[in-house]
Amino acid sequence: MIRIAAAGDVHFDKHSQNRLSNHFKDIETKADCFLLAGDLTQTGHPDEMRALAHDLKKCPVPVIAVLGNHDYHLGQVKEVIKILEDADVIVLENSSVTLNINDQTVGISGAKGFGGGFVGACGSDFGEPEMKAFMRHSKDSAGIFEEQLRGLDTTYKIGLLHYSPTTQTLMGEKKEIYPFLGSYYLAEALDHGGADIAFHGHAHKGIEKGQTLGGTPVRNVAQPVIRHAFNIYTLDKDSLS
Numbered sequence: 137m138i139r140i141a142a143a144g145d146v147h148f149d150k151h152s153q154n155r156l157s158n159h160f161k162d163i164e165t166k167a168d169c170f171l172l173a174g175d176l177t178q179t180g181h182p183d184e185m186r187a188l189a190h191d192l193k194k195c196p197v198p199v200i201a202v203l204g205n206h207d208y209h210l211g212q213v214k215e216v217i218k219i220l221e222d223a224d225v226i227v228l229e230n231s232s233v234t235l236n237i238n239d240q241t242v243g244i245s246g247a248k249g250f251g252g253g254f255v256g257a258c259g260s261d262f263g264e265p266e267m268k269a270f271m272r273h274s275k276d277s278a279g280i281f282e283e284q285l286r287g288l289d290t291t292y293k294i295g296l297l298h299y300s301p302t303t304q305t306l307m308g309e310k311k312e313i314y315p316f317l318g319s320y321y322l323a324e325a326l327d328h329g330g331a332d333i334a335f336h337g338h339a340h341k342g343i344e345k346g347q348t349l350g351g352t353p354v355r356n357v358a359q360p361v362i363r364h365a366f367n368i369y370t371l372d373k374d375s376l377s
């Protein structure tokens with residue numbers, strides 16, 4: 137059995153130190169790893185990420201993170217990733233990591249993902265160059281995410297995203313903005329890549345539980361949704377909870 141702590145959209149500012157680490161007491165008795173589903177900061181400022189890194193350094197279980205759109209805002213992605221990595225956080229962007237937990241292998245493929253929309257209400261790779269670039273970025277990044285999942289030869293495969301792969305966890309958000317909240321390409325990647333479960337954030341007004349068309353469980357772990365510092369999920373090959 138694998139126990140996963142997960143949260144997204146912690147949106148640290150430079151004064152947020154200890155907001156997360158205050159909840160790390162005994163976390164190792166409840167979880168084997170801690171997944172962060174992007175929007176780690178307000179604007180992607182290095183000082184904001186340093187405040188978060190200060191907290192994550194105190195986490196006694198492995199921390200695996202993807203970035204969100206907010207973390208890209210100031211264009212200092214390389215610097216904020218380095219700040220996280222210096223705090224021993226594993227940062228994934230169209231890449232994977234394998235953990236050994238309780239004598240089992242757990243593969244985590246991570247990607248920010250992107251928007252584009254969902255079946256019946258999505259953009260298309262047609263028309264102006266800007267529209268084509270938008271949709272191609274969505275499709276290409278989902279394609280790499282799928283390759284990463286396929287490449288995992290592990291007991292469990294987890295997809296870690298910022299953008300949503302399904303509308304099911306967006307309920308409560310305005311339908312007009314669904315195309316900016318996620319993409320069905322990500323759901324196809326999860327289903328074809330054999331993921332056991334996926335976590336995402338970004339949709340602050342959404343709901344926690346959903347699944348892809350192919351039946352992959354999806355959990356929106358944005359803090360405003362789960363209303364806790366993090367939630368704990370148990371992965372068991374026979375029953376996912």
Ligand SMILES: [Fe+2]
Pocket residue numbers: 145147175204206337338339340
């Ligand atoms: Fe957010």
Ligand SMILES: [Fe+2]
Pocket residue numbers: 175204205206298337338339
């Ligand atoms: Fe976001």
